[in-house]
Amino acid sequence: MQTVTEQGLQELKEQLLRYEGLSLTAYKCTQGKLTIGIGRNLIDKGISLEEAHYLLNNDIAETLAQVNSRIAIFTIINEPRKLVLLDMAFNLGVAGLCKFKNMIAALERQDYQKAADEMLDSRWARQVGQRAQDLARKMVEG
Structure with missing residues (x-):
């Protein structure tokens, strides 16, 4: 299994923040799914x-x-x-x-x-x- 470096993970987080955006309240994404945070799909994934x-x-x-x-x-x-x-x-x-x-x-x-x-x-x-x-x-x- 391939791993990602800490630097790579940080770069990914910054990239996801840039493209997904950040919302501290729930909203509907472009696909109509209830979403929060940085692209967390509450409908399909929920929370742990x-x-x-x-x-x-x-x-x-x-x-x-x-x-x-x-x-x-x-x-x-x-x-x-x-x-x-x-x-x-x-x-x-x-x-x-x-x-x-x-x-x-x-x-x-x-x-x-x-x-x-x-x-x-x-x-x-x-x-x-x-x-x-x-x-x-x-x-x-x-």
Whole structure:
């Protein structure tokens, strides 16, 4: 089997970047395939399990930093409740989570039942069903 030198690989990367372009968001290529990055065909190739976990780890780190900076009570509540907020933020986006003002106010009062009730009294809860039920239970139980 023939190998390619590091220099050759670098030249190939530069060439592919020049011809394929770089997009950090998904787009349809000239063949109508959903594509991202430097020519990654998401329809035919998708991503590997390792890549999915890499992306997840990055997304969790970003979500954690945003929730930590935008919701003051986050640093004080216990870990199970932090995980509830992070799960919600991952699903809704941090801006969406911040719209749960009554839930956050209940957390600040340490009224976990009321926080759970506020979670369940939402369009989000109706959309995600069992997920909301599970997270509300974890909010109460801590």
